[in-house]
Amino acid sequence: MSRSSTSPKWAWKIGSIRGIPLRIHATFPLVLLWAAWEWGRNGSLHTALYGMALVVALFGCVVLHELGHAFVARWRGIVVEEILLLPLGGLAQFRSPLDNPRDEFLVAVAGPLVNLALIGVLLPPTLVPLVSLTQFGLINALTTPGWQSLAFYLLLTNALLAGFNLLPIFPMDGGRMLRATLTAGLSYERATWVAVRLGQSVAVLMGLYGFFQNLWFLLMGVFLFFAAEQEMRRLAQRQLLDTAHVGNHMTRRGLTFAPSTHVHSAYLVARMSLQPIWPVVERGRLLGLVSRAAIEKAAASASRIADIMQTSYPVLTPRDTLYRAQTLLAESNSEAAAVIENGVFVGIFSVYDLMHALRQLEETPA
Ligand SMILES: [Zn+2]
Incomplete structure (x- = not known):
């Protein structure tokens, strides 16, 4: 599966593959324990460990499936946030939604294709024993720890993953x-x-x-x-967001800071204001943006606003739709964008403006 959204809590990062973080949900150890218990019921530590190794191998197939989604997404220019492993399966998470149907198709098909490729690799060594074994022999092969059982399980897992995901x-x-x-x-x-x-x-x-x-x-x-x-x-x-425009929902006449302002004075002002982010302006020209978090972090230091402002930020125009604004903020992982009209800075559009606008739009009957 794949989706675009914020990641849930209770997940640990266990590593990263080509810059894509791999996180595992806290319930995963329970699955390992369950496998150890299932396989170790005969009292053997050896089979209990084998059960756990089996779960790890099965999740390895899930990771490869998700990597299929992730690498194709990256190839299509979509930022991959992480791969999350849940007890029910994996999730490749993207920073923005896959609105282009061509991208969506290519990214979606890549996951099951990985499993089909794995089936292609696993089938030759398992095919001969698979057709020659009787039903009893097969059950025996599946329940006896060893390479043959591992190959059978992996084959079965990949067939299930491909089949289930293609529903x-x-x-x-x-x-x-x-x-x-x-x-x-x-x-x-x-x-x-x-x-x-x-x-x-x-x-x-x-x-x-x-x-x-x-x-x-x-x-x-x-x-x-x-x-x-x-x-x-x-x-x-x-x-809903496609029908509304940035110009009607941005913060137009908010507070601004000069680049020479001391962060400490800015901090005192920031505490009185509800604004989450401020433009840094000099003679009507926008130099950067400074967030509440940045001001609070540097409040005790002797720096000036110019030292802590961010000078690269996303840019919108008043005519952009709110959906475009939402996508841009997500893609750039920013809290706010500068709104520029004909080269002139006219306001700020933040995630808070977006939330406020959405609430307003949802309350207004269509
Ligand atoms: Zn998938």
Whole structure:
């Protein structure tokens, strides 16, 4: 799976692959313990350790699947925030949404393709024993620790990962590929609606099947139903933000600082103000932005505003839509953008302006 959003807490960074941080959710050790218990029930430490090694190998396949998403995303110019490993699977997280259907399709298909490639590698050494073994022999091979059982499990895992992710249920990879394909004939909104509702129908069937047969399917159906609904909410928000413009929601006449101001005096002013970020202006010209956090951090030092301001910042125009502003702030990982009209600095648009505007827009009946 892949998505764009902020990362949850309770996850530890365990390393990084080509600059992409790999974080693991705190519940992951529970899965390891469960595997040790499952495999070590016969009282053998050896098989318990094997069970844990198996879980690590299975999660290795999940990581490779997510890396498939991540590397293709990077190739398409999308910033990859991290790969998060949850007990239910992995998530490649991007800084901004994949609004371009072509990008969305390529990024989505890359994950299952990695698993199909792994199946291609694993199949030759496992094929002969797989077809020659009887049912009993197969069960025996799967429950006896060793290279053969490991190869079988990895084959099975990759087949499940590829199959499950290719289900046309939004937000699974298959659902994303479906939406992207539908945009060839439908509008983005209509394509999303079809992909989400179709996915939810499958999720309901899955849940019903699970209700009578298998609790796991029930949980999965419920999870997928609500995850798909999230996309409808994101789309509604996007449509709302597309109708409003930066010029009507920016902070126009806020407080400004001169570059020569002492940080300590700025700190005293900042404490009285509700503004989260201030423009640094000299003779009407914008030199940089300074945030509350930067001022608070340097409050005790003798520096001046010019020393702590950020001189590179995203730029918007009053005519930009709020959706464009939201995407730009996310992509540049910034708290605020300068609003420039015909070369003249006219205001600041911050994430707080965005939140405020969104609340206002949601309250106004359409
Ligand atoms: Zn995926």
